Amino acid sequence: MSATITLYNTLTRKKEALRTGRPDQVTMYVCGPTVYNYAHIGNARPGVIFDVLARLLRHEYPELIYARNFTDVDDKINAAAAVAGVPISTITNHYIDAYHEDMQALGVLKPDLEPRVTEHIPAIIALIQTLITRGHAYVEQDHVLFHVPSYPEYGRLSGQRTDDMIAGARVEVAPYKRDPMDFVLWKPSTPDLPGWDSPWGRGRPGWHIECSAMIGQHLGHPIDIHGGGQDLIFPHHENEIAQGTCAHGTLYCRTWVHNSFVTVDGQKMSKSLGNVLLVRDLLGQAPGEAIRLALLSTHYRHPLDWNMQRLAAARQTLLRFYTSLAKAESVPIPEQVSPDPLILNALRNDLNIPGALVRLRKLLTLLDNADTDKLRAQAKSCLLNSASLLGLLQQAPRAALSALRPPAATARLLDxxxxxxxxxxxxxxxxxxxxxxxxxxxxxxxxxxxxxxxxxxxxxxxxxxxxxx
Structure with missing residues (x-):
């Protein structure tokens, strides 16, 4: 077990040694997708990044409990279900299956837990009732709202003053709010919308309360690591901290980890620009491992600009690795060869994946230059065990090469x-x-x-x- 893992904590704005509630266990929760559409490349980045972090934590600690949720009730889901005339579960089940397929293609391992919001309504209602009892939430016009002024530390994660937040476009103005910053914990549902019975009438949960309830039910308080995309810092994660801290009177999470944005050819992804890249479409252009490597080529806290050059470079890099591994395919792998210490050190240093990739190329050189069977076996084993921490180079070499090599121009099969x-x-x-x-x-x-x-x-x-x- 390592005590040397450092991660940039968004809450404190500095790199810190990872602290855990138990020396033999880490708990990690990552906000997953709202399942009303296929995953795009921006959704894929946290999937891949936190997969690498999970692999490192499993190597360093006896136990990791990793949860990544599905938001399966949401206004966008409701709208899609209404258009199709089907229950929301028809929409969400389809896109959950699609998400699993896409992540599997990218080499993302399943978390230990994948809680769905609709399976946790009793826990959500209980948490809201606790906040009301403690004086942090109130009922108004069939809504239940969290009263932000009741939590003086509000804004610490995002580093924003409440006046600045109010001026922002993401704060909903409503006549039933006691304070402009107050946010919804429970809202009423009309007969045509999904809803559940509650002490405040038939309704459905607000977005922010959902994750807090699922964390409380499955991981307890405080959790060690909470992850997600940078766009979730405010208001989602800010609101999670307020709810969790006020409901339980304890620290909500020790370390907050956020990955930065993905742009496409220098532009923000948006439907209006028509540049939202779906993972399953990209899988028609390149193997999933090449997409994964391209997503790992920039440090997770830096913006990543997606372009065809980046994807082509990733493909070429993998071609070189698998070509060497194919030549050494008959070389047996010795047992109990550990990952390379320099790669481990790079990953322990705030997930310096680009640094680990540089070292991985040097390990490839060692394999290419090995002049005895013993050295080749050691070099091959070290390369593969080290790459497994990144979720790379785990395929059969010849099959990987076949998928990586661009095919000849496809014959026109249809007019x-x-x-x-x-x-x-x-x-x-x-x-x-x-x-x-x-x-x-x-x-x-x-x-x-x-x-x-x-x-x-x-x-x-x-x-x-x-x-x-």
Whole structure:
């Protein structure tokens, strides 16, 4: 067990040695997706980053309890279900399955726990009742709200003053609030919306209370690490701290870890720009391991600009690694060879993954230059065991090389009219929320040599072979 892991704590704004409640265990909670659409590359970054952190923690500690939730009740989910005329579970189950498929393709291991909001309504109601009893929440016009002035430390995580927060666009103004900063813990549901019975009437939870309740039920207080994207610092994580601290009277979380944003070709991802890149579309352009390596190529606290050059560079890097591993495929791996100490030290130093990748290339050189069977075996074992901490180089070399090499230009299997018919049918199926049919049509177009990018202006068809070249 290591006492040398340091992480940048957003709460204190400095790197700190990791502190845990127990010397033999780490608890970590990461905010997962709201499941109303397919995962995009911005969703994939925390999935990959916290997967690496989980791998490191499992190496360093006897036990890690890692939870990553699914938000499966939300206004966007409700709207999608209403359009399709189906229960919200039809929408959420489909996109949860799709998220699992995409993350598996990126080499992301499943967390120990994947709690869903809809499975924790009793815990949410109990937590809200505790906040009311302690004088931190109140009922007004069938809503329950957290009273921000009751928690003087509010704003510490984001470093914002309440006046600045009020001036921001993310604070909802409502006549039933005692203070402009107060936020909803429970809201009423009309008959056409999902809802659950509660002491305050039929309704559904607010976003922020959900994570606090799931953490309390599964991990207890305080937790050791809470992670997520930088966009969650305010208001979501700020509100989580207020709720959790006021309900339990204890520290909510010891270390807050946030990954930075993903841009695309220098621009923020947005539907209006039509540059939201779905993971499953990118998987039509490159293997998942290349996408994973591209996501790891910039330090997690720095913005990452996604572009085809970055993806091509990742593919070329993996080609070099797997070419050498294919040459050493018959070399047996000795038992009990530990990961390289310099790679471990890089990861222990605030997840310096780019530094670990530099060292990984030097380990590859050691394998290439090894001139005895014993040295080759040691070098190969050290390379693979070290790369496993990053979730890399764990495939059979020849299969990986086959997937990584750009294919020859795909022959046109369909004429233009047939392609347009398939594209139109797929868009109709997508609009009707017939996900199974839409996926089948997407795969038919992929077989014909095309990938689809869904934009605000409609679907855009791109030649897969051209993007791979």
């Amino acid at each position: 233009d009219s047939q392609i347009n018919v398939l594209l139109a049918e797929r868009e109709q199926a997508r609009q009707a929320r017939d996900f199974a049919k839409a996926d089948v049509l997407r795969k038919q177009l992929k077989t014909a040599g095309f990938v689809i990018r869904d934009t605000a202006a409609g679907p855009v068809l791109q030649p897969a072979a051209k993007e791979l070249a």
